[in-house]
Amino acid sequence: MARRILLPTALAILALGLWISPDFQEIAAGVAIFLFGMLLLEQGFRLFSGGLLEQALEVSTNKLWKSLGFGIVSTTLMQSSSFVSVITISFLRAGLLPLAAGIGIVLGANIGTTTGAWLVAGFGLKVNIAAYAMPMLVFGVVLVFQSSRYLKGVGYAIAGVGFLFLGIHFMKEGFEAFHDQVDLQSLALAGALGLAVYALAGVAATVIMQSSHATMVLIITALAAGQITYENALALAIGANIGTTITAILGALSANFQGRRLAAAHLIFNTVTAVVAIALIGQLRIAVDAVSDFVGIAATDYALKLAVFHTIFNVLGVALMTPAIGRLIVFLERVIPPPMRDVSKPRFLNNAVIEFPATVIEALRNEVQRLYDHATEIIAHGLNLHRSRILSDADLAQVVADSRRVIDFDLDQRYEERVKGLYGAIVEFTTRTSQRLQGEQADGIYRLRNVGGKIVDAVKGVKHLRKNVNKLTTRDSGTSRDLYNGLRLRIAEIMREIHRLKHADAGERTTLWLDETLAQVESDRRDVDRRVDALIRDDKITVERATSFLNDSGYAYQVMRDLIDVARELYAAPMAGVAEVERLLSIGAERLDQLVAASPTPVAVHDKRARSA
Amino acid sequence: MKLKRITRKLERFIGGKGGAKAPAIESEHVEEILQRLDSKRRKLEDRLALAENDQEGDRIRRKLSIVDEQRKRGDELLAIIRSDGG
Known part of the structure; x- marks a missing residue:
């Protein structure tokens, strides 16, 4: 019942927002184009990797550090931890990956996804990326219409990146124009309440968009436009980390018990990381300032400092959770047991x-x-x-x-x-x-x-x-x-x-x-x-x-x-x-x-x- | 009668009429079974000698008659295979 009314309600609210504010329209269109770009990028990787990703997955299972490394590298390349998570679930379901390796990949993906914040904060906001987006879209679409599977794949990937850039541009423009009319900073909340409210807002935004990457881009652009405070942006980023587990959870709904275990591991990992980040928010801010000073980031460049924060707290989470993977697996195996085999079905006849x-x-x-x-x-x-x-x-x-x-x-x-x-x-x-x-x-x-x-x-x-x-x-x-x-x-x-x-x-x-x-x-x-x-x-x-x-x-x-x-x-x-x-x-x-x-x-x-x- | 029945079955097995061939019966297979039957017979004879009462004796004698019947069939089968050049 709730599901039935959820989509119409969301669409109605969205329609109302689009009707009331042309700037909101631009931001929403930016998010939509960005998500569309991610879909195209994923499609492109599927086509031109020709099973390369799957092959790489197979060889990166024997050691935890390999699984972690694979998660970091693949997510950095594809800019989609969701895509990597979904592929990992499908491998687990097929019995090609042990659960420990799956968890390692997902942990790695959490670090890999922080590179997105760096790209947007360091490149997307400082350069007129829409100028790059246009030729990318043109070349990408031309290649998409080629018969060669490889060229088609490359075309989808280029067009995908083009749409990502275009989406970021629209969001940036939208927030800048929005700033002239409404000052969202007036809604800023300080202290523990602000931390809790904005963390929940981050969860909600990511659940709706099903992409922490998109949420981070939204947060960074809003932060750069001065629409939200730095403190609230940190809380939103923490919330986005929890919200991103929704993709794995949705993927696990149709998966077997191993997929559900991985989704649960992902949720536990990200929630623990978020709780630790909230508890140590003061210390983390000091660490962010120290690292920013060290690498030469200006004290007022909050967008880049947010990227630093995103990376530090995810690395901290991995460092905290990695020693506990063995116990986590034991716990998950107990809580999510394999289903009783349907004894009425043949096992050997097919x-x-x-x-x-x-x-x-x-x-x-x-x-x-x-x-x-x-x-x-x-x-x-x-x-x-x-x-x-x-x-x-x-x-x-x-x-x-x-x-x-x-x-x-x-x-x-x-x-x-x-x-x-x-x-x-x-x-x-x-x-x-x-x-x-x-x-x-x-x-x-x-x-x-x-x-x-x-x-x-x-x-x-x-x-x-x-x-x-x-x-x-x-x-x-x-x-x-x-x-x-x-x-x-x-x-x-x-x-x-x-x-x-x-x-x-x-x-x-x-x-x-x-x-x-x-x-x-x-x-x-x-x-x-x-x-x-x-x-x-x-x-x-x-x-x-x-x-x-x-x-x-x-x-x-x-x-x-x-x-x-x-x-x-x-x-x-x-x-x-x-x-x-x-x-x-x-x-x-x-x-x-x-x-x-x-x-x-x-x-x-x-x-x-x-x-x- | 029994010989005919076995011969008919053997024709199917050795001759391989139509369809997938049945496992070939070698004389060694039959000899192996005959050895087991002989071993079983010796054990039953030993038990018969030690039988504590008539009832137990009767049961062992019945088992012996079954082993003898199987042995007889085995001898017939072996003779057919050997005469067929198997």
Whole structure:
């Protein structure tokens, strides 16, 4: 809402000012032309540097002094600390710069930007720069219309400097004419109040113009025209230093967490510097006078003395903050943490992968493994078990027996957040890539897609189990508790086995042993009816509870089969040839069933262990 | 029947019919797996000798039957690869 009315209000006030005062019109036009010049200069640098700036940024990251030096030099050349800050943010966002180097560049830019005040105060006010502006504009515009990227860039830069000069000229003229009508000095405020009010005015002016450079030029020209006092000009300059952080803050709105950290560092640095400058304003004035005397600046040349002040207090700020950069980074990392990764989005599947068929299967396998990781967390919690305990070396029967508290989470919501979207992305990816691939590669794609489907089925199976697991495994004792603990234990054992398979040494890894695991599952499944019958006969379980358990065990055994199938595909031997042999030698479900049927029916081991635990 | 199934699969793998070729199966790959199966069998036999009761014995015997089945398939596969000159 505030944003909506801000621009119309600002435009209305501006229109009123332009209508009332022709001199204000000249000053405002000067500021507008100056800002336009900065835009052109930035555009020119973008064009003719041809990535030179980016290359220089890359090599100036390994040392703090290099980052500082880069900030000073680049901002001096481009006369825009905002431009340097925005590029630094984009580099941080791309992960090409560490935060420490980014902060170093921004600190350097704060010193670099003070050269602008020197140029204006030392050159702009003493020479009729409008005379230089005109030919620059003419030559610049001619070059802008050339087809060569280099010439076009140079043209923009020259025209930009021309507009900068022209803007300064208009501001100077405007203030001089304004002085004849209104004496702004009558509004001057002395002491601490003046310092505070004018510092805030400096912040506001820079936020509006989004350029401390423009504000400084405005301050210097107003000071040279005698419209503001030297004391108030110092306060305005301090305020401009805080206001300039708005550009980085606006740039960081669309940036990632690193960009926001840099913007925060910039704000902290400039605010601390401003506070120190206000606190030491008396001492700084003495230092400015001393330096001015030393370099031969006249005692009444306040414009140049302001440039000296601007430089001294920014250098002081850098000197104060540089030793604290390490602590500042620690603080920023704590206050602005990296965002939680959107787990519903694929991490490995993208268009670049599709372009390179060799990477398709590997990327898809990584994504399906990620889906499996998400699913195992839901499966474990769905059974009121903690994955870390399942995957540890602890006695699993004891872990299951001890896990009698319901883990409070919404399984459906977790499924939607962590599994469904990701599986959808996998299906979409396989549909898009399968048209480009043939033969074994296409088969591999579909095998992995089916694995994704089995992972989804396993999660859904646990969802069916959860109601009775919550109700019955929280009891102190009882037959039903033992039966459900048996199912929980078996699923947990399979998850642990798969985890070990995943982390086995490359030479040791084999999926052949999963046949034995599957045989045990089939054996347990065959045995369950017989055991439940016996429990009903002995009045240890009601018929209703028994039928519920039979239904639930059906889901549980299917979860186990799905997990085993997933492991066969995801964690096959690393050598493709060996993995193919293992696939050929693995016994199909039908034959396994025959082998299980032919063997005696031992009491399900997990059931017994669950009871004893 | 099993031999036919394996042969059919092998035709796809070794013959490389259409599309991208599947990973080539070398006899060394099969021999490596057979060695692992033999090692596993020896361990299971040792455990069977030390089995504390019939139930444990039954479970180990079932595992042995699975390993034997895998070994049999491996022998068949190796024979096919060797006869094919692989």
